[in-house]
Amino acid sequence: MTSPRSPSLDPxxxxxxxxxxxxxxxxxxxxxxxxxxxxxxRDELAVAERVFERVSxxxxxxxxxxxxxxxxxxxxxxMLIPHRTSGVEETTLPxxxxxxxxxxRQAAGPVMAxxxxxxxxxxxxxxxxxxxxxxxxxRLVDRGWLxxxxxxxxxxxx
Numbered sequence: 654m655t656s657p658r659s660p661s662l663d664p665x666x667x668x669x670x671x672x673x674x675x676x677x678x679x680x681x682x683x684x685x686x687x688x689x690x691x692x693x694x695r696d697e698l699a700v701a702e703r704v705f706e707r708v709s710x711x712x713x714x715x716x717x718x719x720x721x722x723x724x725x726x727x728x729x730x731x732m733l734i735p736h737r738t739s740g741v742e743e744t745t746l747p748x749x750x751x752x753x754x755x756x757x758r759q760a761a762g763p764v765m766a767x768x769x770x771x772x773x774x775x776x777x778x779x780x781x782x783x784x785x786x787x788x789x790x791x792r793l794v795d796r797g798w799l800x801x802x803x804x805x806x807x808x809x810x811x
Contacts, residue, residue: 753786
């Protein structure tokens with residue numbers, strides 16, 4: 654015996670099933686979008702983490718290379734260009750650094766590396782001769798013997 658209303662032919666039941674399937678499809682689509690957003694953000698965080706690690710390594714390398722490296726004098730480690738502190742005399746600097754300080758001090762005001770090179774008799778038209786001087790000037794700034802102004806000129810410390 655068959656019932657007068659067979660489930661396979663019941664339009665109301667078929668409509669409910671179709672509506673429920675549409676609702677589930679819509680929820681699935683929303684979850685898929687949400688999951689894609691979560692994955693994209695996670696990927697961005699992974700990239701940010703790698704950039705952070707790389708920059709941290711670079712900063713550590715820069716700090717390590719900027720750290721004063723001692724030289725050897727009489728078998729003892731000494732810093733070749735000491736930090737300027739009370740009790741440390743200019744005479745402790747190597748002679749070429751003393752000449753650089755004297756040239757900056759004798760200038761009428763703040764000077765560019767090129768002007769210091771001229772005063773020291775360096776051929777400043779040759780970049781390979783000027784850059785080592787610039788490096789020495791910066792080293793003197795780092796150790797507190799000179800000041801570097803924002804415009805790139807050097808002056809003595811007061």
